[in-house]
Every structure is written in C-alpha cells, then in structure tokens.
Amino acid sequence: MIEFKDVSLVYPNGTQGLKNVNVTINDGEFVVIVGLSGAGKSTLIRSINRLVTPTNGSLLVDDEDILKYRSKNLRKLRTKTGMIFQNYNLVKRSNVLKNVLAGRLGHTGTLRSIFNMYSKKDKSLAYESLKRVNIEEKVYNRADELSGGQQQRVSIARVLTQQPKYILADEPVASLDPPTSHQVMTYLKKINKEDNITTIVNLHFIDMAMEYADRIIGMRAGEVVFDGPASEVTEKTFEEIYGRSIREDDLRGGTES
Amino acid sequence: MSKSNTKKPLKIKQPPDIYPTKTKAQVTIIFFAIVAMYLYSMNWTQRDMVGDITDAPANMVSVLGKFFPPNYSYWSNIWDEMALTIQMAVIATTIAAIITVPLALLSARNITTFKPLYYATRTFLNLLRTIPDLVLAVIFVGLFGIGLLPGILALIVFSLGILAKLISETIETVDMSPLEAMRASGGGTIQVIWTGLVPQVLPQFTSLVLYVFEINVRASVVLGYVGAGGIGQVLQSQLRYGHIAFPNAMAIIVLIFIVVLVIEYISSKLREALI
Numbered sequence: 001m002i003e004f005k006d007v008s009l010v011y012p013n014g015t016q017g018l019k020n021v022n023v024t025i026n027d028g029e030f031v032v033i034v035g036l037s038g039a040g041k042s043t044l045i046r047s048i049n050r051l052v053t054p055t056n057g058s059l060l061v062d063d064e065d066i067l068k069y070r071s072k073n074l075r076k077l078r079t080k081t082g083m084i085f086q087n088y089n090l091v092k093r094s095n096v097l098k099n100v101l102a103g104r105l106g107h108t109g110t111l112r113s114i115f116n117m118y119s120k121k122d123k124s125l126a127y128e129s130l131k132r133v134n135i136e137e138k139v140y141n142r143a144d145e146l147s148g149g150q151q152q153r154v155s156i157a158r159v160l161t162q163q164p165k166y167i168l169a170d171e172p173v174a175s176l177d178p179p180t181s182h183q184v185m186t187y188l189k190k191i192n193k194e195d196n197i198t199t200i201v202n203l204h205f206i207d208m209a210m211e212y213a214d215r216i217i218g219m220r221a222g223e224v225v226f227d228g229p230a231s232e233v234t235e236k237t238f239e240e241i242y243g244r245s246i247r248e249d250d251l252r253g254g255t256e257s
Numbered sequence: 258m259s260k261s262n263t264k265k266p267l268k269i270k271q272p273p274d275i276y277p278t279k280t281k282a283q284v285t286i287i288f289f290a291i292v293a294m295y296l297y298s299m300n301w302t303q304r305d306m307v308g309d310i311t312d313a314p315a316n317m318v319s320v321l322g323k324f325f326p327p328n329y330s331y332w333s334n335i336w337d338e339m340a341l342t343i344q345m346a347v348i349a350t351t352i353a354a355i356i357t358v359p360l361a362l363l364s365a366r367n368i369t370t371f372k373p374l375y376y377a378t379r380t381f382l383n384l385l386r387t388i389p390d391l392v393l394a395v396i397f398v399g400l401f402g403i404g405l406l407p408g409i410l411a412l413i414v415f416s417l418g419i420l421a422k423l424i425s426e427t428i429e430t431v432d433m434s435p436l437e438a439m440r441a442s443g444g445g446t447i448q449v450i451w452t453g454l455v456p457q458v459l460p461q462f463t464s465l466v467l468y469v470f471e472i473n474v475r476a477s478v479v480l481g482y483v484g485a486g487g488i489g490q491v492l493q494s495q496l497r498y499g500h501i502a503f504p505n506a507m508a509i510i511v512l513i514f515i516v517v518l519v520i521e522y523i524s525s526k527l528r529e530a531l532i
Contacts, residue, residue, distance in 0.1 A: 049441055071445075079443035089438035093456045102452050106443020113448050155438070162442050 001027055002048060002166070002198070007057035009043055009222075017043035018054060019222040030192045031200045032213035032230075036242055040222040041202040045168045048200070049081040050074055061166075079106030082159030082197075084188075086171040088151040092144035096135070096154050099143050100126040103161035122161070129160035133187055149180035156187055160195075167191070169201040173208070178252050181205075185212045205252035206238045327511050328504035335491055339512060342487035343520075345405055346473035349412030353420055354466045356413070360421040362450065365428035382425075386418035394480040408485030412477060416469045423465050424458070431457040460531045467524040474520055478513055488513060 002025040009017040018040050025031055033041045046052045047059060050066060058065045066077055082103070090099045104122045105113055112118070118126075130136040133153040138146060143154065152172060159167055169188060173181035185201075189212050192199040203209050209216055209230070216233050218226030218241030226233075226241050238246055274281070363369050363378040393414050397407030436453035444452065481489020488509060495506040 051437070051441060075443045075445060077443075078441055081441075083438065083441040085434065085438060087434050089434040091435040091453055091456050092432070093459075094452075098452075102439055102444070103442050105439060105445075105448050105452065108448075110445055110447050113444075114451050158438075158442070 001025065001060070001062060002200075003060040004044075004047075005058045005060065007047065007054045007059050009047065009052065009054040009056075016222045017052070018047065021057070021222075021224050023217060023224055023227065025198060025200065027198050028192075028196045029198055030189060030212065030214045031198075031217060032209040032215070033200065033202050033217045033219060034204060034206065034209050034238070034241060035219035036204065039219040041204075041219055042170055043222070044219065045170050045200055045202055048166065048168055049078050049083060051083075075106055079162070080164050081166040081168055082162045082164035084152070084155055084159055084167065084169040084172045086174045088143075088148070088155045088175075090143040090151055090154060090158075093142060095140050095142055096130070096146070097123075097126060097139045099154055100130060100157045100161050103129075103158040106162065125163075126157070126161045129157040130154070132160060132191075133157050148176050149183060152176065152180075152184050153187065156184070156191070160191065164197060167197050167199045169199065171202050171204070173203070173205070173252070181208065181252055188212075205250065206235070206246065207251045207253055209233075323500050323503045324507040326504065327507035329508050329511075331505040331508045332512060335488060335509060335512065338488045338491045339516060341405065342477045342481065342489070343474060343516070345408050345412065345477045345485075345487055346470060349409045349477075350416060350466060350470040350473050352409075353413045353416040353469070356417055357420045357424055360417070361424035361428060364421060364425040367429055367431070367433060368450070368454070379425075382418060382421050385414060386422065388414070388418075390415040390476050390480065391483060394483050394485045398484045403484040403486070403490075405486035408477060408480045408487060411480055411485060412473050415476065416473055419472070420465060420469050424462055427458050427461045427465070428454065464528040464531050467528055471517075471521050471524050474517055 002023075004021045004023040007021045008019055011017055021044065033044060035041050043052055047054050048061065048066075050069060054067060057067075059067050061077060061081075066073075069077055091102070098116075101118050101122060103126070104118060108118065108122070127136060127139065130139060133156050135146075135150055135153045135157065138150065138154075143151060146154065167188070172188070173184050176184060185208060188199060188201065191197060201212075210233055213230040216226065216228065216230050216237075217224055218237070220241060220243060226237060228237075235246055238250070242250070276284075360378060360382065363374060364382055366375060369375040369378070390411060393411035394407060397410045401407045401410070431454060435457075436449050439449040439453040477485075477487055478489040478492070481487040481491070482493045484490060492506055492509045492513075495502040495509065
C-alpha cells in the first residue's frame with residue numbers, strides 16, 4: 001500500500017512539483033495518472049521510488065515512511081518498485097539479456113554483478129520474463145537494434161525480472177505509435193492481473209486511460225484534482241482536469257505519434 | 258544612413274549579401290592584420306638566424322653524410338634497449354589507464370554531482386597537464402637516479418593528465434537514462450556505473466588508451482635522452498662519442514622509426530575496429 005499524506009515538493013529552482021497530495025493506492029490496483037505535461041505526474045511517480053524527494057509531508061510504502069530512507073533502505077525500496085520509462089532507458093550497446101538481468105541488480109552483490117556472475121535462477125528468470133513479452137528470440141541482439149516497441153518490451157522484461165511489488169510506468173507509450181502503445185499497455189495490464197503487482201502509469205492520452213485503468217487520478221499544477229474509478233470518468237471529467245476542452249491530440253487514436 | 262531614409266518602406270534593389278557590410282569590413286581587417294603579423298615575424302626570425310638560409314642545404318648534406326650509411330650491424334647490440342623502451346611504455350600506459358578510471362569519474366560533471374570534489378579533481382588534472390614530460394623526467398631522475406623507474410613514473414604522470422581529461426569528457430557525453438534505470442532498480446553506485454556507464458564508454462576508453470600508448474612509445478625515446486633508460490639513453494651516448502659513432506646513432510634512429518610506425522599501424526587498426 002502506498003499512502004501520500006499531505007506530500008509537497010518544491011524543486012530547488014522554486015517550481016512547485018507537488019502540492020498537498022493525499023492519495024492512497026491499494027495493493028493490486030491499476031492506477032492511471034493523467035494530466036498535462038508539467039502537472040506533476042512524473043514527480044508523483046518518482047517520489048515513490050525516491051528518484052525525487054518530497055520536501056514536506058510523509059509518504060508511506062508498506063507502512064514505512066520512505067522519505068526518511070537513506071542509501072541502504074533506499075536500495076531495498078527501489079528493489080521492490082520496478083520502473084518503466086518513456087525512453088526505455090536501456091543500455092544501447094549491451095545485449096538484451098544483459099539489459100534484462102540489470103533488473104536483478106538490487107538483489108545481487110556488487111562483485112557478482114561486476115563479473116556477470118548472475119545465478120542460474122536469475123538467468124532463467126530473465127529468459128522467462130522475455131518470453132512473457134514475446135521477445136525471447138532477440139536475447140543476444142544489441143538493444144539499439146530493436147524497434148521502440150521492442151525496446152519497451154525489453155524494459156518490461158527487465159522490470160519483471162526484478163520481481164517488484166510495485167511497477168511505476170512514466171509515460172511508457174509517449175514515444176510509440178498507436179498499435180504498439182496498445183500492445184505495451186496490454187502487457188502491463190496482463191502483468192498487473194496475473195502477478196497482482198500494483199501498477200501506476202502516467203499517461204496523457206485520455207482514451208487509453210479510460211480503456212486500461214481501474215482508477216484514474218487527475219493532476220493539475222501539482223495538485224490532485226480528481227480521484228475515482230475509471231467507470232465514473234467521462235470526457236467532462238478530463239476537461240475539468242485539463243482545464244480546457246479536449247483536443248484531437250489528447251487521444252492516442254489520433255495521428256500524433 | 259540618414260533618419261528620413263529609415264522611415265521609408267525598405268526598397269530592395271539588389272538581393273542582400275550573406276553578411277552585413279560591417280561584418281565584412283571587420284573580417285577583412287582581421288585577415289590583413291594576421292597576414293601582416295606573419296610577414297613581420299618571418300622577417301624577425303630571419304634576422305636572428307645564424308648564417309644564411311642558403312647555406313642550410315649544403316650543411317645538411319655534410320652532416321647527414323657523416324650519419325650514412327647506417328651501421329645496421331649495431332642493431333644486435335640494442336634489441337634489449339629497444340624492448341626496454343617499449344616495456345616502459347606498456348607498463349606506464351597500463352598503470353595510467355587503471356589510475357585514470359577513478360580520476361576520470363571524479364572529474365566528470367554528470368557523475369560527480371558534488372561540486373567541490375569535481376572542481377578539486379579537475380584542477381589537479383589541469384596542474385598535472387601543465388608539466389611537460391621532459392621536466393617530469395628530469396625531476397624523477399633527480400629523485401630516483403638514472404634508470405627505468407623515473408622514466409616510467411614520468412610517463413605515468415604525463416599520460417594520466419591526458420587520459421583522465423579525455424575520458425572524463427567522454428563520460429560527460431554519455432546517455433544518462435540507463436544509469437537512472439539502474440538506480441531505479443536498486444543498484445548501488447558501483448553497480449550503476451559498471452552496468453550503465455562502462456558499456457557506453459568502453460570502446461572510446463580502449464581507443465584512447467591505445468592512442469596514449471603510441472604517444473608514450475615516442476615520449477619514452479625522448480625521456481631516455483635525459484637519463485630515464487631505454488633506447489633514448491643509448492642514442493644520447495652514441496651521439497656523444499662524436500663522428501665515429503654517427504652511423505650507430507643512425508641505425509638507432511632507423512630502428513625507432515620502424516618500431517614507431519609498426520606500433521602506430523597496429524594500434525590504429527585496432528582503434529578502427531573498436532569504434
């Protein structure tokens with residue numbers, strides 16, 4: 001369970017990233033956070049694994065305040081929260097298997113990882129993860145030889161190999177075309193259901209949010225302005241969240257890539 | 258241009274030049290100033306020359322005549338010294354390459370986010386680079402006496418300055434996003450650097466180390482000259498014997514020439530394959 005209790009974040013340059021956020025995310029939920037760029041979606045998601053650190057309030061993950069965490073606890077926290085990025089963040093020169101095994105870093109000692117001494121179990125776990133996103137035939141390809149959609153699937157496999165309790169996906173489909181976007185979202189949803197991994201996804205496409213989310217959280221200017229089940233959401237809700245009327249490019253079905 | 262002119266709608270009679278007239282005038286002035294400087298300094302250096310430039314070809318023939326033909330039979334005496342010179346370069350480059358790693362990381366802005374440490378390392382490397390290799394050799398020969406050790410130490414310090422600078426600049430250009438992913442999956446600092454950064458810079462790192470090795474082979478010859486061991490020292494002693502030993506010295510020079518060419522060829526082929 002993740003609980004934001006009156007969390008605020010002010011960046012060193014004075015930008016207000018989050019403003020008095022109060023949100024509770026229950027185990028097993030598939031939550032989509034929507035909002036325009038700059039609304040604080042990324043900041044919210046990155047607070048959970050402490051890639052950024054809120055300046056006020058308390059943020060509980062499994063009943064522990066993670067804002068007090070320092071290096072060792074922080075590694076433990078990050079080991080149980082997997083992350084998926086807009087730009088896949090793979091090591092382009094390394095092969096797919098090595099990239100996927102990076103998901104085991106938090107579980108592996110420094111020396112073992114330096115000499116690539118991953119256990120047999122880890123290696124078969126990595127291969128199984130690649131199979132689950134149907135990209136096992138690329139196991140020895142270099143990451144930069146793959147298409148965007150394939151790279152994002154590799155990064156999902158990396159997260160699966162990590163065996164996290166939570167998955168944070170920061171705009172996972174923003175760099176992909178519509179069919180590939182739906183494929184990636186389908187994998188995320190499937191993993192959420194099959195493995196019961198709590199999943200939080202940032203999106204700015206409203207049609208995708210409505211299609212995949214159990215629950216939608218709307219953000220504007222660092223504040224949570226909507227929080228409710230996806231079934232209650234209409235186009236009107238989005239207009240309120242975005243503070244303007246809905247346009248063609250707010251939809252993934254549109255031609256924008 | 259008068260004020261009344263600017264208020265009228267601009268009538269273009271001919272297409273505009275790529276550069277404004279003012280810029281053109283400036284560039285022209287700078288160009289002629291530089292040409293004048295060259296002419297003046299050429300004149301100045303001529304004035305200080307001993308003898309006449311017309312004597313130079315004749316002098317060259319008479320000096321070179323004493324060096325030829327090279328005494329190739331002398332080669333059998335200097336294989337060991339030549340090998341020592343190469344070994345010096347190998348050892349120095351290897352040690353420098355190892356010490357470079359932490360220094361390059363500490364002087365890369367994107368890795369060392371703690372500013373004072375970054376500035377301290379960078380200043381240290383800048384200081385290191387201001388010392389010429391020959392001066393380093395003289396200092397170390399003074400400290401440890403004549404031999405290989407001062408030569409190796411001088412080469413280490415010398416190549417460290419270049420290598421750490423070039424590699425830290427390479428590190429600063431890497432894609433930081435994989436490092437973020439490694440951090441997000443719970444990797445420690447060393448794991449993040451090893452898995453996210455090293456694969457990105459390894460080809461350039463190897464290429465730069467080979468390049469510095471080439472420089473070191475040449476530099477170690479020169480360092481031998483001030484007593485830091487190896488072939489340079491033999492060359493210096495032969496030249497000191499006077500005219501009789503000049504064919505020996507020429508044989509040494511030819512050998513160095515061949516060895517340096519071969520090493521550069523191999524290393525450039527290796528570097529091509531890497532990048």
